[in-house]
Amino acid sequence: MCGIIGLMAKKKExxxxxxxxxxxxFDCMAERGSDSAGLAIFGTALEPPLRRFSLFTDRPAYxxxxxARSLETDLGCRAEITTRDNHAEVVAGIEDDxxxxxxxxxxxxxxxxxxxxxxxxxxxVGRPDEVARRYGFSALSGTHCVGHTRxxxxxxxxxxxxxxxxxxxxxxxxxxxxxxxxxxLRRLLEEENLEFETDNDSEAACRFLQWxxxxxxxxxxxxxxxxxxxxxxxxxxxxxxxxxxxxxxxFACKPAVxxxxxxxxxxxxxxxxxxxxPGVAEANIFEPLxxxxxxxxxxx
Amino acid sequence: xxxxxxxxxxxxxxxxNDYLHHRLASENVREVEILHPNGMHNIAVGLDYPIELxxxxxxxxxxxxxxxxxxxxxxxxxxxxxxxxxxxxSVRIKGNASECTAASGHGGLVVIEGDSSSRCGISMKGCDxxxxxxxxxxxxxxxxxxxLLICGDAGAHLGDSLYEAKIYxxxxxxxxxxxxxxxxxxxxxxxxxxxLLKRAEVDISSKEFKRVASARTLYHWNLEAHQxx
Numbered sequence: 001m002c003g004i005i006g007l008m009a010k011k012k013e014x015x016x017x018x019x020x021x022x023x024x025x026f027d028c029m030a031e032r033g034s035d036s037a038g039l040a041i042f043g044t045a046l047e048p049p050l051r052r053f054s055l056f057t058d059r060p061a062y063x064x065x066x067x068a069r070s071l072e073t074d075l076g077c078r079a080e081i082t083t084r085d086n087h088a089e090v091v092a093g094i095e096d097d098x099x100x101x102x103x104x105x106x107x108x109x110x111x112x113x114x115x116x117x118x119x120x121x122x123x124x125v126g127r128p129d130e131v132a133r134r135y136g137f138s139a140l141s142g143t144h145c146v147g148h149t150r151x152x153x154x155x156x157x158x159x160x161x162x163x164x165x166x167x168x169x170x171x172x173x174x175x176x177x178x179x180x181x182x183x184x185l186r187r188l189l190e191e192e193n194l195e196f197e198t199d200n201d202s203e204a205a206c207r208f209l210q211w212x213x214x215x216x217x218x219x220x221x222x223x224x225x226x227x228x229x230x231x232x233x234x235x236x237x238x239x240x241x242x243x244x245x246x247x248x249x250x251f252a253c254k255p256a257v258x259x260x261x262x263x264x265x266x267x268x269x270x271x272x273x274x275x276x277x278p279g280v281a282e283a284n285i286f287e288p289l290x291x292x293x294x295x296x297x298x299x300x
Numbered sequence: 301x302x303x304x305x306x307x308x309x310x311x312x313x314x315x316x317n318d319y320l321h322h323r324l325a326s327e328n329v330r331e332v333e334i335l336h337p338n339g340m341h342n343i344a345v346g347l348d349y350p351i352e353l354x355x356x357x358x359x360x361x362x363x364x365x366x367x368x369x370x371x372x373x374x375x376x377x378x379x380x381x382x383x384x385x386x387x388x389x390s391v392r393i394k395g396n397a398s399e400c401t402a403a404s405g406h407g408g409l410v411v412i413e414g415d416s417s418s419r420c421g422i423s424m425k426g427c428d429x430x431x432x433x434x435x436x437x438x439x440x441x442x443x444x445x446x447x448l449l450i451c452g453d454a455g456a457h458l459g460d461s462l463y464e465a466k467i468y469x470x471x472x473x474x475x476x477x478x479x480x481x482x483x484x485x486x487x488x489x490x491x492x493x494x495x496l497l498k499r500a501e502v503d504i505s506s507k508e509f510k511r512v513a514s515a516r517t518l519y520h521w522n523l524e525a526h527q528x529x
Contacts, residue, residue: 252399252418252436255380271379272339272360285358285377287398287417290437 001151002163002176003029003128004237004256006267008144008244008296014263019140021277023132025266026147028273030128032176033149036162037131038123040172040239042298043142045117049093051169054113054121056087056159062109064088070106071099085134086159087113087122096169111160111197116170118241123148123162143298146239148174155200165203167210170241175202176269177254179232188229205230209238223247223293235288237267242298252290259283265296303331313340324349339379344372347389364391367408383410386427399436402429405446411500418455421448424465430500438477440467440512449496451504459512467512468493470504479518483511 005025009015018041026037046052068081068090079092092099096115103110114121120142122135128149132138148163155161164172179185182201185208190196194207208229212222219240226236226247233253238245246267248256259266259274261283266274274280288294304327306316316334323329332353337343341360344353347370355363358376365384374382377395386405396414403419405427412420412429418436421429426445434452441457443465453471460477467480468489476482485493489511497504 251438255398270339270360271358271377272341275338275358287396290418 001032001153003032003149003269003273004174004176004235004267005029005147005149005269005273006145006237006239006244006246006265008265008298009142009263010261010265010299011263015143016141018142018145019136019138021264022140022145022147023138024276025268025273026132026137026149027129029147029149029269032269033151034127035152035157036123036125036150036159037128037148038121038150038162038164038174039132039135039137039140039145039147040114040119040121040164040166041140041142041145042118042170042239042241043120045241046091048117049095050091051094051096051115051117052120053090053092053096053099053115054087054119055090055107055110056113056123057110058086058159059109062086067107067110071102074106075099075102084122084136086124087135089120114164114166114172115168116241118143119166119170119172119239121164121166121172123164124159125157125162143242144239144244144296146172146174146237146244148176154178155198158198160198161200163202164239165200165206167207168214171206171210171213172239173202173206173209174237175205176235176256177233177249179205179230179234181229181231185230201232205234205236219243219245219295220293227291235269244296246288246294247292248288248290250291256288257285258288258294259285301328301330303333304329305333305335307335308338308340308343309336313342317342317345320344320347320349320353324351337374337376341379344370347372350389358395367391377414382412383408383427386410396433401431402427405429409499411502413502415452420450421446421465421467424448428496428499430496430502432500432502432504434471437474440465440480441477443467447492447496449493449500449509451502451507459514461518462512462514464514466492468496468509469512470507470509473510473512476512479515480512481515483513485509485511 064083068079163174166172179201182204185204209222235254334355337357337359339360345365348368350369353372355374361379364372368387373392381400383391383402386408388408390409392411397416401416401420402410412431415433420435420439422441424443437455440459444463449468451470456474457477459480
């Protein structure tokens with residue numbers, strides 16, 4: 001059992017309070033998964049070539065500032081860094097591959113959680129309410145966010161195994177369920193020279209979808225392929241720079257509820273975590289159908 | 301005889317259920333109103349007393365599970381497994397119900413005024429279920445006894461591996477499950493449908509219903525079927 005949550009602000013005014021609104025959703029879904037938690041939040045896109053890099057280390061008292069200064073010297077770019085607990089966000093005008101290569105040499109123990117123009121991602125082990133407080137989720141703002149509370153069933157509890165998983169840029173996935181063929185997916189993708197960070201089944205699904213999209217699929221086409229290739233139980237919630245996308249397996253083994261008003265689209269594993277939302281009494285509340293692809297687009 | 305109002309913004313579900321299990325008779329309660337359910341799970345599980353219970357809002361999983369004697373009404377939607385294992389009495393949902401409505405229900409009546417999603421009436425063992433709207437896939441799966449009456453449409457694999465429960469459908473059937481077949485409505489079936497609609501206070505008397513029952517080909521192992529059903 002795990003909990004998934006998603007919230008998209010339809011009105012600009014709501015973007016400021018996105019983090020605040022998600023806290024009770026998160027706290028409530030801690031009851032479905034309490035070993036680790038994570039949140040990806042999408043904000044205003046940075047102008048290229050600038051990118052956001054969400055970085056993580058579990059080394060105590062890590063000297064992030066010194067890492068940023070070496071990065072500037074070695075790669076000849078400006079790097080702005082904001083740190084919080086085990087996490088740092090670096091904004092710099094460099095390619096994803098250049099940073100990863102550089103980290104291999106100079107940033108031992110530092111992992112990239114997410115890359116893109118809009119995405120910022122936090123994830124760690126611990127009770128979800130505690131993770132939310134440690135990383136200041138309540139103060140976050142953005143157009144939409146995707147979160148997860150994990151109860152590990154098929155691979156270990158570690159910060160890397162927490163959701164959301166990412167692949168490519170501005171793309172993340174959270175998963176409630178368990179897949180029965182993650183290793184055949186991995187073999188398929190490894191033949192395409194894709195690398196994995198964990199042995200987690202959800203990571204395989206995330207990389208599969210993003211690989212299809214990199215090959216030219218739309219998210220709908222990628223999910224259509226997933227219905228064919230991915231076997232198991234799942235409710236997937238996916239975040240991209242301007243979309244929130246939901247799909248449930250053909251048996252609808254794992255739950256999901258959507259509440260939509262003219263202000264927001266809110267998604268959760270269970271209604272009770274949406275019950276506090278303003279205007280929820282008048283919301284259009286529905287249970288997503290199995291195999292249906294639901295796409296919500298960020299308003300311009 | 302008195303009416304009691306219990307507010308779930310002040311009480312925990314455990315405290316509420318403890319009250320419903322132990323205090324109704326001694327306090328001579330005949331009617332209970334539950335406020336602010338906010339989608340919480342296990343509300344009014346294990347009732348065994350002839351009261352009227354009103355839940356004012358959306359409730360979560362296992363609402364009114366294992367009900368005996370009580371008449372429960374939810375003025376909203378409910379989550380998975382409402383009236384699971386109902387033994388007697390009635391449970392009425394004014395909104396929609398999620399998956400596994402009245403799973404394993406032995407007796408009593410369950411009425412969903414909206415839609416009920418997948419696996420409605422799974423493994424039912426003698427209760428009656430009336431859904432005014434439609435049901436999702438695999439409804440009536442392995443249903444053993446009782447009646448499942450669906451006024452709207454039924455999703456894929458209706459009545460898969462059905463035993464002796466009867467299913468009546470007023471709308472379209474997406475597909476039938478293994479060993480389920482459509483049969484001609486008899487006079488007794490018409491009478492059952494009319495009686496169920498009356499008991500459920502659902503008014504759609506003009507509709508024609510289809511009867512779905514077990515073809516009983518799965519009752520015994522068939523070596524020649526080669527696992528193809």
